[in-house]
Amino acid sequence: MTExxxxxxxxxxxxxxxxxxxxxxxxxxxxxxxxxxxxxxxRTGTLEVAALRGVSLTISSxxxxxxxxxxxxxxxxxxxxxxxxxxxxxxxxxxxxxxxxTMTEVDLADVRNRRIGFVFQQFNLLPSLTAWRxxxxxxxxxxxxxxxxxxxxxxxxDRVGMGDRVExxxxxxxxxxxxxxxxxxxxxxxxxxxxxxxxxxxxxSVSAREVLNLLAELHDSGRTVVLxxxxxxxxxxxxxxxxxxxxxxxxxxxxxxxxxxx
Amino acid sequence: MNLIETFRTGxxxxxxxxxxxxxxxxxxxxxxxxxILTVGLGEGAQQQVGSAISSLGANxxxxxxxxxxxxxxxxxxxxxxxxxxxxxxxxxxxxTVAPDIAGVAPVVSASESLTAGTTNWTTTxxxxxxxxxxxxxxxxxxxxxxxxxxxxxxxxxxxxGPTTASQLFGNRDxxxxxVDVAGTPMSVxxxxxxxxxxxxxxxxxxxxxxxxxxxxxxxxxTNRNALSSIYIQATSSQTLSAAYQEADNALLSLHGITxxxxxxxxxxxxxxxLATATSVDKTLTVLLAGIxxxxxxxxxxGVMNIMLVSVTxxxxxxxxxxxxxxxxxxxxxxxxxxxxxLGLVGGMLGAVLGLAVAIVLPHFISNPIAISxxxxxxxxxxxxxIGVAFGVYPASRAARLAPIDALRSE
Numbered sequence: 001m002t003e004x005x006x007x008x009x010x011x012x013x014x015x016x017x018x019x020x021x022x023x024x025x026x027x028x029x030x031x032x033x034x035x036x037x038x039x040x041x042x043r044t045g046t047l048e049v050a051a052l053r054g055v056s057l058t059i060s061s062x063x064x065x066x067x068x069x070x071x072x073x074x075x076x077x078x079x080x081x082x083x084x085x086x087x088x089x090x091x092x093x094x095x096x097x098x099x100x101x102t103m104t105e106v107d108l109a110d111v112r113n114r115r116i117g118f119v120f121q122q123f124n125l126l127p128s129l130t131a132w133r134x135x136x137x138x139x140x141x142x143x144x145x146x147x148x149x150x151x152x153x154x155x156x157x158d159r160v161g162m163g164d165r166v167e168x169x170x171x172x173x174x175x176x177x178x179x180x181x182x183x184x185x186x187x188x189x190x191x192x193x194x195x196x197x198x199x200x201x202x203x204x205s206v207s208a209r210e211v212l213n214l215l216a217e218l219h220d221s222g223r224t225v226v227l228x229x230x231x232x233x234x235x236x237x238x239x240x241x242x243x244x245x246x247x248x249x250x251x252x253x254x255x256x257x258x259x260x261x262x
Numbered sequence: 263m264n265l266i267e268t269f270r271t272g273x274x275x276x277x278x279x280x281x282x283x284x285x286x287x288x289x290x291x292x293x294x295x296x297x298i299l300t301v302g303l304g305e306g307a308q309q310q311v312g313s314a315i316s317s318l319g320a321n322x323x324x325x326x327x328x329x330x331x332x333x334x335x336x337x338x339x340x341x342x343x344x345x346x347x348x349x350x351x352x353x354x355x356x357x358t359v360a361p362d363i364a365g366v367a368p369v370v371s372a373s374e375s376l377t378a379g380t381t382n383w384t385t386t387x388x389x390x391x392x393x394x395x396x397x398x399x400x401x402x403x404x405x406x407x408x409x410x411x412x413x414x415x416x417x418x419x420x421x422x423g424p425t426t427a428s429q430l431f432g433n434r435d436x437x438x439x440x441v442d443v444a445g446t447p448m449s450v451x452x453x454x455x456x457x458x459x460x461x462x463x464x465x466x467x468x469x470x471x472x473x474x475x476x477x478x479x480x481x482x483x484t485n486r487n488a489l490s491s492i493y494i495q496a497t498s499s500q501t502l503s504a505a506y507q508e509a510d511n512a513l514l515s516l517h518g519i520t521x522x523x524x525x526x527x528x529x530x531x532x533x534x535x536l537a538t539a540t541s542v543d544k545t546l547t548v549l550l551a552g553i554x555x556x557x558x559x560x561x562x563x564g565v566m567n568i569m570l571v572s573v574t575x576x577x578x579x580x581x582x583x584x585x586x587x588x589x590x591x592x593x594x595x596x597x598x599x600x601x602x603x604l605g606l607v608g609g610m611l612g613a614v615l616g617l618a619v620a621i622v623l624p625h626f627i628s629n630p631i632a633i634s635x636x637x638x639x640x641x642x643x644x645x646x647x648i649g650v651a652f653g654v655y656p657a658s659r660a661a662r663l664a665p666i667d668a669l670r671s672e
Contacts, residue, residue, distance in 0.1 A: 085585055106589050112665075113587020124669065126580045128278035140267055141587035185586075255265035 027078040033082060033224075037055040038091030040077050040247075051077040052088070053247040059226065061192070064219040066227045066238035074247040076142070076197060079228045083116050083195045084108045096192075113141050117186030121165075121198035123178040125170040131181045132157060138189040156184040160214055176207025183214050193224045200234055212237045270591065282572045286565050287608040289304075290645040293425050294560025294612025295619065297641040298633070300554035302620050304547030305632035309537045315532060320372040321364075322397070322532045323509060344625060345526040348473065350516055354494060355393075360508035362501035367397040367493040370476050377442040378430040381579050386468040387443065397495040405437040405452025406617040413472040416479065417671025418448040424456040425467040443471065444480050452647065504533060523623025551637075558644055565608075565645075566652035573656040580660045582666025593661035594654060601653030602646055609642035 040052040040227045046200060059065050065091060069075040080086040081093060095100050101113060114203060115171045117138075118124075135153040137164055144152070157166050160180040170178050186194055200208035219225045227238050235241045243250040276283050299656070327345045351368035354360055367390050374387040388394075393411045395401065400642045403424060412419050420441055427436045427450075448471065457465040471480070477487070496505035504531055513527055514520075580593055620631040660668055 080666040083585070085669070086664050106591075107585050109584065109589040112585060118585055120669075124578070124585075126579060126582065128274070138585070138586045140271070141589075141592065143264070175618075189587075 011138065011154050013199050020231075025178040032061055032094075032096060033226075034092075034094040034245060035058065035082075036092045037091060038078075038088040040081065040086070041089045047111075051247055052081075053188070054091075055247070055249055057242065057245075057249060059224060061224055062219075062222055063218070063227045064227070064237075064239045066229060066235035066241040067244060068229055068232065068235040068241050069244035071228055073244045075228050075230075075244045079195055079197050079226065082226060083118060084112050085118075103194070105207060109141070113138055114189060115193055117189070118196045119179070119182050119186050119194065119199045119215075121201040123170065123175070123182045123202075125171050125178055125181060125185075130167050130169055131162060131173070131184075134170070134181060135185045138185065142189055152188055153184070156188040157181065160184045161210075174207070176210060178222050179203060179207065179211050180214065183211065183218075187223075191223070193226070194218055195226050195228075198226045198230070199227070200229070209235070213262040263421055265595075268595045269599050272596050273603060275596065275600050276603050279572060282547050282568055283604060286568050286604045286649065287611060289561045289564040289614040290605060290608025290649065291615060294609055294641045294645055295616040296557035296561075296640075297551075297554040298613065298616030298637055299623075299631065300550040300557075301547065301634050301637040302616075302631035303629055304543070304550040305634055306624075306630035307546060308540060308543035308631055310630055313327075315539055321496040321499050321505075323502070323506055324530045324532075325492040325494065325509060325513065326528050327489075327491075328526065328528060345517060346492055347487040348489065349487065349664035350513060351489065351492050353512055353516060354492065354509055355521050359512050361504065362497050362505040362508055363494055363496045365393045365397045365495040367391060367394040367495075368473060368489045369394070369491050369493060370473060370481055370488070371490045372476075374444045374469075376426070376430060376478065378436075378439060381430050383426060383429045383552040385423070385463065386599065387476065387480065388468055388470045389473040389481070390470055391473055394470060394493070397493045400457070401455045403453045403455045404435075405450070407452055408470060408472050413474050416474045417472055418446060418475060418479070419451045419471065420448040421452045421454060421470040423454050423466045423468045425464075425662065426469055427453045429432075429467075441469075443469065446479050448475075495516065497544055502533075506531065524581055530626065536554075554637075554641075558641060561647040562644070562652075565604075565648050569649065569653040570656050573597070573660060576657075576662045577663070577668045580657065581663070581665050581671070584661070584665035585669060590658070590661035594658045596652060597657035598654050601649040603671045604653070605649030606642070608649070611647040612645070613638050613642060 028123065035057040036054055038055045039050065042049045042051055046156055053074075055074075055078060059076075067075045067078060077086070079188070081088050084103075088101060091101075092099060095111065095115065098111075100108065103111065112118075125131075129137075132153040135156055136149040139149040139152060154163070154166055157163055159181050162177060162180050163185060165173060165177060168177075170181070173181065179202075183199075186196075188199075194215070199211050199215070203211060211233065215225050215227060216235070219239075225238070227234070229235050306459075314328060322483070325346060346368075348368055351366050354363060355366040370389040372387050373384060375382060375384045376387075385453065391410070391413050392408055395407050402421075405421070407421055408417075408419060420443060422430070422436055422441075430436065431439060436453060439450050440447050441450055442448075446567075454466070492511055494505060496502040510522070510525075510529055513520065517526055519525055583593060584590075617633060619634050624630050
């Protein structure tokens with residue numbers, strides 16, 4: 001199933017899906033994440049902190065993977081590198097077969113824009129813009145024309161159940177609603193890879209469940225979803241879990257196994 | 263992302279950051295207003311002095327006794343006694359000696375006390391001939407001026423400047439009244455037209471009597487032919503330098519002087535007065551422009567601070583925009599639009615405020631304010647440059663950060 005517009009994706013079945021093509025995952029090469037021996041070292045003055053110490057990881061297209069570890073384990077650093085928000089100190093990273101560690105900044109901006117959708121713990125919505133204006137931001141940078149942008153932003157908000165809050169500013173929305181707007185923004189440009197960094201960290205359990213459901217639906221629609229969390233319960237939502245500690249991958253386990261641990 | 267989108271994004275940022283935008287615009291506005299007003303005051307003073315000197319009369323040369331030399335400063339031609347005489351003036355008036363001289367007005371002057379009834383007023387008493395009005399370019403408000411006949415007969419008549427007349431007679435008609443000039447009763451035959459409100463000139467406060475009357479009855483002294491100055495009017499502005507040469511040659515030969523550097527008189531043209539006064543005022547304008555520049559700089563530093571702080575506050579926004587696919591170039595452009603719009607709006611408002619004050623203020627102070635297009639254009643350009651430099655530079659640095667570093671910044 002590769003269609004986002006499948007009925008079970010719509011929170012409100014009475015709301016018609018406005019634009020069919022916005023929901024279609026583009027027929028691009030399968031996004032496979034291949035990380036080989038990646039190191040990330042932060043330097044503060046003379047002090048060197050190795051956040052990642054030789055991480056190798058492969059995530060196939062359509063997987064729903066959780067990266068789990070305690071705070072300070074390097075999981076966020078790994079996610080930032082996966083999202084091309086930061087570059088590794090050493091090692092190679094191939095995203096859909098392309099080596100992004102050698103890309104220029106402009107090409108990386110394009111990769112972030114077209115291939116990756118981000119969901120942050122802090123939501124990171126611009127407070128001065130309304131919900132739909134926040135959602136359309138990636139489309140502005142993709143060069144989509146104004147009327148199409150609005151249609152697609154509204155359709156994406158509709159799909160996360162925020163169709164009746166499109167003119168609200170982030171300050172007028174609850175945390176769960178803000179995160180749903182952020183999910184809409186992450187998928188509005190139809191990226192094949194969605195990266196969620198502690199998406200439930202600032203939410204109550206009901207809102208957290210809603211956001212996790214949304215991510216599960218994105219996975220069902222064929223997207224690769226990578227979820228970063230310190231919470232084993234949240235990691236259970238994924239089909240497989242990588243555990244990280246002290247900048248290294250401990251093991252790869254199935255969701256069932258991860259769930260079975262005490 | 264095309265330019266229209268960039269412009270829209272920039273404009274939205276300007277509108278949504280109201281306090282920041284208002285403060286920036288205010289800083290630029292005040293700086294520009296200061297520049298326009300200070301430069302305007304300087305140029306206004308310059309124009310005022312210029313018009314005061316022009317009001318001396320058209321195509322005027324002034325011959326004064328004594329001479330100056332560049333090395334030793336002022337040098338009296340022959341002690342304190344005047345070397346200019348009425349006879350000299352009569353020679354200069356001759357068409358055969360000086361064809362380019364249209365009129366000559368010999369003048370003796372002294373500060374004298376005038377009394378009308380119980381009212382006392384000290385003014386400049388001028389003794390001259392009938393040609394004084396045409397040479398000095400003055401007209402009569404009422405009555406008549408001193409005639410050739412008055413000069414010949416040493417008549418006891420006086421013409422008053424408008425200020426002098428109102429000081430002595432108030433609202434009464436002065437013509438026909440009698441004024442005591444240094445103890446000699448004289449009848450008032452006319453009043454001059456006011457020269458206009460020129461604060462540097464006292465042309466409206468003087469009393470003119472026949473030169474012969476002044477020499478024999480009032481001023482007296484050992485050399486009754488001695489003159490304070492001779493006013494010479496050239497036939498036109500083109501012949502001014504020719505008239506200057508003719509007067510110079512005639513006076514040198516009359517005084518028996520062979521070397522021009524030993525001349526015992528000085529001829530000054532209205533232009534040279536104007537040039538001196540203008541250069542003094544230019545210094546003033548430069549000084550004022552300097553002060554204005556400093557106020558613009560201070561305003562600019564304020565703008566710089568606001569811009570730096572606001573960009574620092576928005577590094578997270580820059581990080582987010584980068585995470586969503588904005589290139590550093592797009593970020594730079596957005597901030598360029600914001601800074602330019604703020605600079606331009608501040609500049610325009612400053613220009614409008616400056617112009618408004620320049621129009622209103624002269625009603626309350628005596629100094630005129632000239633509006634200078636160069637000052638307006640220059641200060642707006644500086645304002646935009648300040649805004650752009652201090653708005654774009656930090657934004658451009660932030661745009662080069664890795665997106666996650668920008669996103670993480672507090």
